[in-house]
Amino acid sequence: MSLTAAASGFVVVLLSAQVIQGQDDWGVTYSSTEICALKGSTVEISCTYTYPSRIDGGDTEVKETFWFTKLSGNQSVDLSTDSDYQGRVEYSCYEKSCTLRITDLRESDSAEYKFSFITNQPGGRYTGSPGVTLRVTDLQVDVGRSSYYDRRDLKCHSSCRLPDRSSYIWYKSGEKIQSLTSSTHSVSDTYGDSYSCAVKGHEDFPSPQVCVKGQTCNRVIYTDRSICASKGSSVDISCTYSSFNIIKSKFWFSPERSHQWQSPSRPEDLSKDSQFAGRVQVLETETRRSTLRITDLTESDSAQYRFKFNTTSFEWRSSLPGTTLTVTALQVQVTRTTVHQSDTEAELKCHSSCSPAGRLSYVWFKNGQKVTGVETSSFKGRVYPGDIISCALKGHENYGSPSVYAPKLPSVSVSPSAEIVEGSSVTLTCSSDANPAANYTWYKKNGDPDLQPLSKEPQLVFSSFQSSDSGEYYCTAEKELGRRTSEYISINVTYAPKLPSVSVSPSAEIVEGSSVTLTCSSDANPAANYTWYKENEDSPKASGQIFTITDFRAEHSGNYYCEAQNRRGRHNSTLQLIVVAATWKLPVALSTTAVLLVFIFLLVLFCIRRVRSSQHPSEAEERPDNRAQQREELHYGSVRFTRTQADALYSNFSPARPHRNEEESVVYASSNFIRASGTNHQAAMEDPSALYSRVIKSPRV
Known part of the structure; x- marks a missing residue:
């Protein structure tokens, strides 16, 4: 990132050539080396930096980054701790870039600004030198002679080069001159009038007022354009004023209080305002210098304050800005902590976003009791759970800072609070009373020692809660001063039965x-x-x-x-x-009966064959070779039993094949049939009581 400058006022980058300061992988890169800015404006200065990722086998880690302009001994003074910049400096650092922001620039801020960073490596500190030169200046009105003897030529300029085609605004004795946008202006050479200019768009940063003729003219010059003060303290707002005529009356007022005036166009004396009763004094310790002192400041006192005077022939009604006062409360900042099992060793700092007006004394309180022996802005000590710590300016103990304390036991709530139905939206909220505000983390109890957080927000949101999301949840509230864990909350979702x-x-x-x-x-x-x-x-x-x-x-x-x-x-x-029931008694009985029937049938068949054989002896004798062959032939009868739902029994007789893969219910029987000799063949054929069975021979295998 290159160095840049931006402002709410007016900033000019004078030299923007990139400059790299570094060696051996250590370096700071500045893109600009000079910046010029107007007094009262805001400037931002940025840089990038590099360093070796590893040194002697160890990873390099940046521990601290800061900007500085001064040295104390051999040590750089961090701008964020420099009292001259207190409340006006802000760092914005990300990865390997860092930006310095300075508000309400003063001419004393003109200096060379350097960036420095410190790593975990031995001797691992680096500063980019030379740095960036900042010059803070005012707009100025130069008064020159005109070609006309009774006139003067005015020119608005700055030591910073102003942008081309800038438009300007001119003021005469505090009042804006309409339709005048040039950087030059010709005026009458008369006593009494003062002139000022500003760049259009930056009217809050006008030039000082100058007299056209002599040094006595109608003008008011404020010592400070802005002042920041702590709640409960006192502030002095000063200005110098002059007039060509005799001043009859003068007072301070605040435009923000115009709603209290009888006429919005007629400012009223601030000392008569009930809001400031007993708290306002107007002092004149020297000629033509007026000081408004406000005591016991409250945040509602933040406003712009202006000075007004009247003469016999003139009324100062300036549209120029006065002095802006900002009142802020003291704050306790936790700067460093070391966490122990039962307590936290902490370093605290009492500060305000405003710069202190001189050296101040502080008072520290712990659990409502004053801490003795400590009057500085820093406090070091052990902080236990339940401890409450605050600070105040000495003499203004009633305007103490808000207390800081570790997170209290977090409470957990669920929405909706009624029965949770599967598929509905569910929100769990974790809250803990803590200052500074706690950071929250959500977990689900599952017995895993290395629990992964579900969320790092105060709320854990389920857009469509499922049965698998049911369980026990808890959250932690953590900040520098401690960490607390909530009790478990059980989330039980209701849902219709799944597929049985x-x-x-x-x-x-x-x-x-x-x-x-x-x-x-x-x-x-x-x-x-x-x-x-x-x-x-x-x-x-x-x-x-x-x-x-x-x-x-x-x-x-x-x-x-x-x-x-x-x-x-x-x-x-x-x-x-x-x-389906598989009965076993009936099949066994049927099988026994079937075997018996087959045996009887084969016995009868055997007898018939014997009778036939005896009736045809000649035929048997005529074919002796066939008799031996027939004696060897085997004939099989098969019986299959099949049971239906009606338990009916069927018999099926068929020639058996010589395969062995038949059902278990098949029963085999074998018979040898020998043709008998005899002459009674005809008688046997005519016997009505004879039982016939046709047997089909199976070929041998």
């Missing part, structure tokens, strides 16, 4: 007559009530999270589902459980 889940026990095959337990569960707050239903039945089967059927029968088979309900809503399970 259903489970069955036992999870294996359910045997008729056994006990079956169905369980329904759903995430809900408040806890859900459960109701069990069976498909196609209107009335509920049971209520409660667990539904138990102690003696399960075939009629209990079917689809079951549960409903979870609370005051926020209801939800049915989408999983429908199909429960």
Whole structure:
């Protein structure tokens, strides 16, 4: 960042060439080396700086930055602690840049300003030298002879080069001259009149008034354009005045009090104002110098004050600015702390944003008691939880500073305070009585020793609070003098039941007559009530999270589902459980019977074949080779039992195939059929009691 200058008054940068002061990676960069500014204005001076990131393996860290113009011994005097600049200096530093801001410039502020920074490295201190030269000056009116013998030529100028095409304002005996914008002005060479000028847009910074002829003319010159004072103190506001005529009356007034005047255009004597009764004195310790003294200052005394006089033929009614008074209260600033387990070792400073008027004595108070032996603006000591510390100017103890103290136990509130519904907006607020004001941090209790903060603001806001956000929250309030932790606040959100889940026990095959337990569960707050239903039945089967059927029968088979309900809503399970009883007594009995029937059938078939064989002996004898082959052929009969819902039994006879992947219910039987000899073939065919079975031979594998 380059050096810049800006002002509420008028500033001119005279030399803006970039200048870098540094060596071995240490340096300060100034973009301008000279600045000229008008008295009473504000100036900003900025710079950038560099340093090695690491030295001898250690990281470099900047510990302190400041600006200075003076040395005390071999030490630089920080401008922020210099009494000549108190209340008028402000630093604004960010990363590797720093800006100095000086308000209400005085001619005594003209100096060379240097920037310095200190690091954690041994010998790690650097100052940018040379620095920036600031010159503070007034506008001036030069009176010169005119080509006309009875006139004078006036010129408004400054030792700072003014911008081209600037417009000017001229004043005659305090009153503005209309329609005059040139830097020069020709006037009559007469006694009594005074002239002043200002740059348009900066009327608060006019030049001193000058007499055109002689040194006695109508004019008022204020000693200070602005004064800052502490609440409870006293202030002197002075001016010098003169007139070509004899002055008949004079007094001080404040334009801000015009609402109290009988006529807004007729100023009234401040000493007669009830607000200042007993607190105002007008002193004249020397000729043509008037001093307004106001005692026991209050913040309401902050205003502009002007001086007015009347002569037999002239009334000073100046539109020029007078002296602006700013009254501020004392403040206790915490400058340094060392935190211990039970207390804090602190260094405090009693200060005001105003510059002190001379050397002042202070009084310190701790828990309402005066601290003896300390009359400086600084106080060092141990501060315990609950301690209250303040300061005041000696002799003005009734106008003490606000007290400073560590944060009190934080209180936590939640909005809305009524029941919190899922999806709604929720705001948690942490507050603690503390001065300086505390910094807040929010946490959620989760057992993690390295808790991550949820927020570093007084409020923790949830735009849509979810069930997962439920829990215990707490906050901390922390400042230089201590740290306190709030109590836990439990946030419990209500919501309708989530999708229920259903489970069955036992999870294996359910045997008729056994006990079956169905369980329904759903995430809900408040806890859900459960109701069990069976498909196609209107009335509920049971209520409660667990539904138990102690003696399960075939009629209990079917689809079951549960409903979870609370005051926020209801939800049915989408999983429908199909429960079917697998009986074992009937299949075993049927299997035994089937085997017996097959055995009887095969026995009968064997007998028939024997009879047939005996009736055809010749045929068997004629084919002896085939008989041996037939004896070796095996024939299989298969029986399959299938049970329907009606428990019907079916028999199915078919030739068995030689595969081994048949169902477990298949029963195999084998028979050897031998054709018998005999002649009774015809008789056997005509026997009505004969049982026939057609057996299809299976080829060998």
